[in-house]
Amino acid sequence: xxxxxxxxxxxxxxxxxxxxxxxxxxxxxxxxxxxxxxxxxxxxxxxxxxxxxxxxxxxxxxxxxxxxxxxxxxxxxxxxxxxxxxxxxxxxxxxxxxxxxxxxxxxxxxxxxxxxxxxxxxxxxxxxxxxxxxxxxxxxxxxxxxxxxxxxxxxxxxxxxxxxxxxxxxxxxxxxxxxxxxxxxxxxxxxxxxxxxxxxxxxxxxxxxxxxxxx
Numbered sequence: 246x247x248x249x250x251x252x253x254x255x256x257x258x259x260x261x262x263x264x265x266x267x268x269x270x271x272x273x274x275x276x277x278x279x280x281x282x283x284x285x286x287x288x289x290x291x292x293x294x295x296x297x298x299x300x301x302x303x304x305x306x307x308x309x310x311x312x313x314x315x316x317x318x319x320x321x322x323x324x325x326x327x328x329x330x331x332x333x334x335x336x337x338x339x340x341x342x343x344x345x346x347x348x349x350x351x352x353x354x355x356x357x358x359x360x361x362x363x364x365x366x367x368x369x370x371x372x373x374x375x376x377x378x379x380x381x382x383x384x385x386x387x388x389x390x391x392x393x394x395x396x397x398x399x400x401x402x403x404x405x406x407x408x409x410x411x412x413x414x415x416x417x418x419x420x421x422x423x424x425x426x427x428x429x430x431x432x433x434x435x436x437x438x439x440x441x442x443x444x445x446x447x448x449x450x451x452x453x454x455x456x457x458x459x460x
Contacts, residue, residue, distance in 0.1 A: 248419045251445045251455040256411055259450030265298065265410045266448035268418055270425060274402040275441035277433060286404060288394040290428050291387050294417035297410035300389040303340070305349040305357055309377035317382045320344060324353060331360035341365055346388045347372035348381070369393075394425060402441070404429070411447055 252268065259266065277284050303320040304310070305327060314321045320340075322330070330337045341364055349357050349372035357365075357372060365371050375384060394406045408421040422445070433439040444452035 246443070246458070247456040248422045248445070249415055251443075251453045252415050252418050252422070255445045255447055255450055255453045256415075258453065259411065259447035262449060265412045266450070267298075267407045268409050268411060268413070269446050269448065270406055270408050270422060271444040271446070271452060272404045272426075272429065273441040273443075274396075274404070274433075274439050276435055277402060277439050279396055279402060280399050284434070285399075286394060286396045286429060286432055288428055288432070289391050290394055290425060291390045292392060292408065292421040293424050294409065294413065294421050295390040296392065296407065297413040297417075300345045300391075301343065302346045302348065302385050302388055303344040304375075304381065304385075305347065305353055305372055307350050307353060307377065310350055310375075310379070310381060313381045317385045318348070324356070327353070327357055327360050334364065337361060337364050341368050341370050344370070346370075346391075348375050348384065348388075349373070351376050392425070394429065408445075 255268065279285055301319045303322055304314045304318040305322040305324075306314045307324060311321060311323070330340065347365070347370055351374045354372070354374050362371065375381065392407050394404065396402075396404050406425060408425060409418045426440075426443070430436050430440070440457065443455040443457060445455060446452040
């Protein structure tokens with residue numbers, strides 16, 4: 246398929262904005278019953294060339310990880326902070342909107358779920374558990390390049406994800422797009438046969454259809 250041509254066209258057709266727009270991929274499926282839980286797609290995928298933008302990560306830790314967290318994370322949240330945030334929903338909502346991913350020391354997960362889960366859960370920001378002996382640096386670096394690839398609900402045969410930004414070189418965007426497509430294809434019962442159409446677009450631009458039959 247001619248991903249390069251579609252990326253070039255999406256960039257060309259997009260008006261210049263005062264921010265770096267994302268390059269989005271929309272995949273429409275055929276012949277897959279997404280009413281069946283086993284067919285739904287929900288992946289976290291590290292893009293080979295990163296996301297092209299700063300991803301902010303907060304960690305919720307005890308004394309075991311606090312020193313390492315201060316070196317690697319964008320924000321460190323302590324056990325005492327969790328209680329304070331639980332009592333201040335406005336501050337919690339602001340925090341959840343400002344950070345892309347959250348990590349949490351495993352022994353604090355129950356407290357975080359009970360105290361912060363009602364706000365974090367609906368936003369898809371529940372923290373990922375990490376053991377008290379974890380090396381946070383590599384985990385955080387991987388998350389900074391990670392996108393979530395998820396089908397929309399039970400019945401909608403479509404998926405929407407980010408593959409980078411318009412400022413990234415086209416060849417890097419192609420590699421990112423290929424990584425997403427290959428990861429999804431491997432989860433489908435009929436592989437390429439379940440792709441109905443693929444579109445690429447900038448955040449505020451019009452979709453450009455990918456020629457899936459190009460050689």
